[in-house]
Amino acid sequence: MTVETGSIIIILLSIVGAHFWARLSNFPLRITFAIIFPFVAAYALYWLPLLQEPDKSEYSAWWGIFVGVWFISSVPFSVIATYFFHKRRKKSMGLR
Numbered sequence: 001m002t003v004e005t006g007s008i009i010i011i012l013l014s015i016v017g018a019h020f021w022a023r024l025s026n027f028p029l030r031i032t033f034a035i036i037f038p039f040v041a042a043y044a045l046y047w048l049p050l051l052q053e054p055d056k057s058e059y060s061a062w063w064g065i066f067v068g069v070w071f072i073s074s075v076p077f078s079v080i081a082t083y084f085f086h087k088r089r090k091k092s093m094g095l096r
Contacts, residue, residue: 007073014038014078022085034082042070
């Protein structure tokens with residue numbers, strides 16, 4: 001998997017996930033989910049091929065670069081999507 005493909009997948013997963021944690025009323029918890037989820041998703045996506053291929057020597061050498069790029073590129077999308085989904089939810093419920 002390329003860096004670009006992984007970034008797109010993690011960004012899309014983060015935006016979909018933002019629908020769920022945007023419902024939380026606690027701001028620090030909402031932002032924590034928006035920041036932590038992309039890292040967990042990137043980490044899981046990177047190590048997913050090991051389910052088929054037991055030799056992980058090459059994977060362990062590159063994991064920091066791939067997971068780091070995927071995480072850093074998806075966090076802004078996750079935070080912005082969480083903000084907009086929460087704002088839209090509050091507006092639809094008539095809250096300020």
